[in-house]
Amino acid sequence: MVHWTAEEKAAINSVWQKVNVEKDGHETLTRLLVVYPWTQRYFSSFGNLSNITAINGNAKVHGHGKKVLSAIGEAIHHIDDVKGFLADLSKKHARELHVDPENFKRLADVLVIVLAAKLGTAFTPQVQAAWEKFNAALVAALSHGYF
Numbered sequence: 650m651v652h653w654t655a656e657e658k659a660a661i662n663s664v665w666q667k668v669n670v671e672k673d674g675h676e677t678l679t680r681l682l683v684v685y686p687w688t689q690r691y692f693s694s695f696g697n698l699s700n701i702t703a704i705n706g707n708a709k710v711h712g713h714g715k716k717v718l719s720a721i722g723e724a725i726h727h728i729d730d731v732k733g734f735l736a737d738l739s740k741k742h743a744r745e746l747h748v749d750p751e752n753f754k755r756l757a758d759v760l761v762i763v764l765a766a767k768l769g770t771a772f773t774p775q776v777q778a779a780w781e782k783f784n785a786a787l788v789a790a791l792s793h794g795y796f
């Protein structure tokens with residue numbers, strides 16, 4: 650069980666209040682697919698991902714980015730039990746989607762970059778530290794169903 654201080658929870662919520670799940674989700678998933686191109690193999694049903702323009706304009710990437718960030722937002726609402734909350738989603742990624750769990754860390758890292766660019770000076774070292782702790786909990790929770 651992860652312990653969260655009131656300051657950490659406040660920092661994580663302050664970040665999330667500024668997030669636009671549609672726009673920032675789109676940017677996060679686009680960056681994942683461009684920066685780590687081998688992640689494209691999981692999204693073969695999404696159609697054309699052959700270059701950055703195609704990825705950026707792909708409606709399924711857009712829709713899925715929103716879905717992923719919405720799930721992260723829900724996990725923040727369940728911050729005292731992220732592992733329990735994400736248990737089914739973890740099993741789905743492990744047993745149905747066969748996603749290499751290393752990729753959860755990559756997505757979480759890309760999201761930090763999107764947030765830092767968006768928040769600018771508001772993304773202070775303390776806020777980043779709280780966010781990285783949440784990321785670690787998120788990645789651990791999503792990886793849990795693999796074992």
Ligand code: HEM
Pocket residue numbers: 688691692694713716717718720721738741742746748752753754756757791
């Ligand atoms: C790190 C945070 C992640 C979260 C919160 C997340 C969340 C989700 C959610 C909510 C769904 C929809 C599940 C459903 O329809 O029941 C989903 C589906 C999926 N996810 Fe993830 N995901 C994450 C990371 C990844 C990564 C890193 C990959 C691959 C590189 C991936 C690949 C997929 C695929 C292929 C689907 C099915 C897409 C479709 O056909 O519609 N996910 N994910």
